[in-house]
Amino acid sequence: MVQTYSISELSEQFDITARTIRFYEDQGLISPRREGTRRIYEERDRVRMKLILRAKRLGFTLSEIRETLDLYDSASGGELAQGKFVLEVINHHRAILMQQQNDILDVLQDMKNVEQRILNRMKSPEQKAQ
Amino acid sequence: MVQTYSISELSEQFDITARTIRFYEDQGLISPRREGTRRIYEERDRVRMKLILRAKRLGFTLSEIRETLDLYDSASGGELAQGKFVLEVINHHRAILMQQQNDILDVLQDMKNVEQRILNRMKSPEQKAQ
DNA sequence: CATGACGTTTACGTAAACGTCAACATGCCT
DNA sequence: AGGCATGTTGACGTTTACGTAAACGTCATG
Numbered sequence: 001m002v003q004t005y006s007i008s009e010l011s012e013q014f015d016i017t018a019r020t021i022r023f024y025e026d027q028g029l030i031s032p033r034r035e036g037t038r039r040i041y042e043e044r045d046r047v048r049m050k051l052i053l054r055a056k057r058l059g060f061t062l063s064e065i066r067e068t069l070d071l072y073d074s075a076s077g078g079e080l081a082q083g084k085f086v087l088e089v090i091n092h093h094r095a096i097l098m099q100q101q102n103d104i105l106d107v108l109q110d111m112k113n114v115e116q117r118i119l120n121r122m123k124s125p126e127q128k129a130q
Numbered sequence: 131m132v133q134t135y136s137i138s139e140l141s142e143q144f145d146i147t148a149r150t151i152r153f154y155e156d157q158g159l160i161s162p163r164r165e166g167t168r169r170i171y172e173e174r175d176r177v178r179m180k181l182i183l184r185a186k187r188l189g190f191t192l193s194e195i196r197e198t199l200d201l202y203d204s205a206s207g208g209e210l211a212q213g214k215f216v217l218e219v220i221n222h223h224r225a226i227l228m229q230q231q232n233d234i235l236d237v238l239q240d241m242k243n244v245e246q247r248i249l250n251r252m253k254s255p256e257q258k259a260q
Numbered sequence: 261c262a263t264g265a266c267g268t269t270t271a272c273g274t275a276a277a278c279g280t281c282a283a284c285a286t287g288c289c290t
Numbered sequence: 291a292g293g294c295a296t297g298t299t300g301a302c303g304t305t306t307a308c309g310t311a312a313a314c315g316t317c318a319t320g
Contacts, residue, residue: 006266006267007266007267008265008266008267017308017309018266018267019308019309019310020307020308020309022268022269023307023308027307036267036315036316037267037268037269037315037316038266038267038268038316039267039268051240054233054236054237055237057189057229057230057233058189058230058233058234058237059187059188059189061306061307062306062307063306072244075244075247075248076244076247078251083248083251083252086244086248087245087248087249090241090244090245093237093241094238094241097234097237097238099187100187100188100230100234101231101234103184103187103188104188104227104230104231104234106184107184107185107188107223107227108224108227110181111220111223111224114202114205114206114216114220115217115220117205117206118205118213118216118217119217121213122213136296136297137296137297138296138297147278147279148296148297149278149279149280150277150278150279152298152299153277153278157277166285166286166297167285167286167297167298167299168286168296168297168298169297169298191276191277192276192277193276
């Protein structure tokens with residue numbers, strides 16, 4: 001017997017509203033099984049949701065996410081026709097992510113600098129930076 | 131003689147529209163000097179713009195960016211009153227950024243897997259995954 | 261059986277981040 | 291003086307990602 005979830009259970013797990021989940025479905029990001037009119041989410045839906053939210057945190061738009069998930073699905077579904085294209089998309093995304101890694105490192109460094117200036121000033125309040 | 135830039139020069143440098151730059155000004159993100167009505171951007175504006183765009187790429191909203199820049203300004207301006215608060219904000223942001231680093235690593239790994247599956251299939255097209 | 265708790269669809273509202281005119285000023289070139 | 295590039299300020303339009311409310315179905319429970 002496989003674990004399934006209602007929409008409210010899922011929304012609780014991921015700390016999003018049910019409205020959001022239904023919206024994602026409207027946008028073609030997930031398509032849970034139905035039992036009558038009720039939505040039933042299985043493990044694969046949960047995994048997909050996890051991917052969606054992760055991509056969102058990284059700033060991808062919902063339609064970008066949908067396209068990418070569809071693409072990966074087709075690739076893992078055996079549609080090797082588009083193999084080369086998928087590889088290109090992957091490399092494109094990889095480039096974006098690596099740019100973000102750099103951005104993060106830069107910002108972390110900036111924050112470190114600001115932090116140090118504050119800490120210094122808190123130790124010796126009189127000191128004015130040259 | 132210090133380097134300055136017109137709005138179109140700046141927009142070209144950062145590959146954004148002049149409209150975007152004016153909008154950021156409306157939102158209090160940058161405040162260039164004026165010469166008559168014309169906007170004149172100096173090096174410090176350029177640096178600020180760089181910070182803005184970097185933060186944007188990381189998914190921060192414009193108002194978050196404005197608040198943060200203001201905060202950092204006040205901190206570097208000597209308003210040590212808020213020192214502790216600034217440190218808290220910095221730690222908060224640091225947590226977000228580190229979460230993003232994890233997300234990126236996860237996605238990169240996922241992409242690697244998809245890529246491998248495609249490459250394998252391209253080498254031996256007949257093979258079906260068990 | 262009525263009263264929640266939970267679910268559904270449909271539809272309008274909204275905040276963020278610009279795009280897209282319009283209508284006008286200003287400087288420079290010929 | 292005329293023309294063109296470049297600039298300015300509104301003001302309205304658009305897309306994305308949901309929020310919010312209305313109006314209704316379904317099921318368990320007192």
